[in-house]
Amino acid sequence: MFIEPSLAGGRRGWIEVICGSMFSGKTEELIRRLKRVRIANLKVEIFKPAVDTRYDEGNITSHDENKIISTPIENSQQILLLAQEVDVVGIDEAQFFDDELPNVCDQLALRGVRVIIAGLDMDFTGKPFGQMPFLLAKADYITKLHAICVKCGHIANYSYRKSASKETLLLGEKDLYEPRCRHCYYENV
Numbered sequence: 001m002f003i004e005p006s007l008a009g010g011r012r013g014w015i016e017v018i019c020g021s022m023f024s025g026k027t028e029e030l031i032r033r034l035k036r037v038r039i040a041n042l043k044v045e046i047f048k049p050a051v052d053t054r055y056d057e058g059n060i061t062s063h064d065e066n067k068i069i070s071t072p073i074e075n076s077q078q079i080l081l082l083a084q085e086v087d088v089v090g091i092d093e094a095q096f097f098d099d100e101l102p103n104v105c106d107q108l109a110l111r112g113v114r115v116i117i118a119g120l121d122m123d124f125t126g127k128p129f130g131q132m133p134f135l136l137a138k139a140d141y142i143t144k145l146h147a148i149c150v151k152c153g154h155i156a157n158y159s160y161r162k163s164a165s166k167e168t169l170l171l172g173e174k175d176l177y178e179p180r181c182r183h184c185y186y187e188n189v
Contacts, residue, residue, distance in 0.1 A: 021179050
């Protein structure tokens, strides 16, 4: 479905992507940006995948327990239904969404909506994760965040899984994952 940019009421929308490894501060940065949007009295809707219940079923919550209210959804098409007449849409854990998410984000941006997305750019095997490479390709602005390698203290951009499980979707925190630099990640793979 194509939406004429002129229907956006003169506003220009765009797509921002915040990416990086686990423990790099992606969700913290998303929350920070969304709180600033609220201070500016802009209308915002925030979404997360319903499958992500690690910290809270309804709120987006960072590892530091910073929170913001969100709507858990089953698929990306729900965003179009629930984000009517908004200025900004926030989306966390984008890697867990279906393959329509990049198109949904395009449609929102064409409506004049600022879309802010956070997600893992690589899975535990070091490969591009879910829809993130497509979102990065469509993004107007990209912020790549880094963690600190737990082995050597250098900049980390890999999420090392400490479990032997081969499932792509394995929700966990420090019990299952740790940030590693390239060298330390490949040393143990």
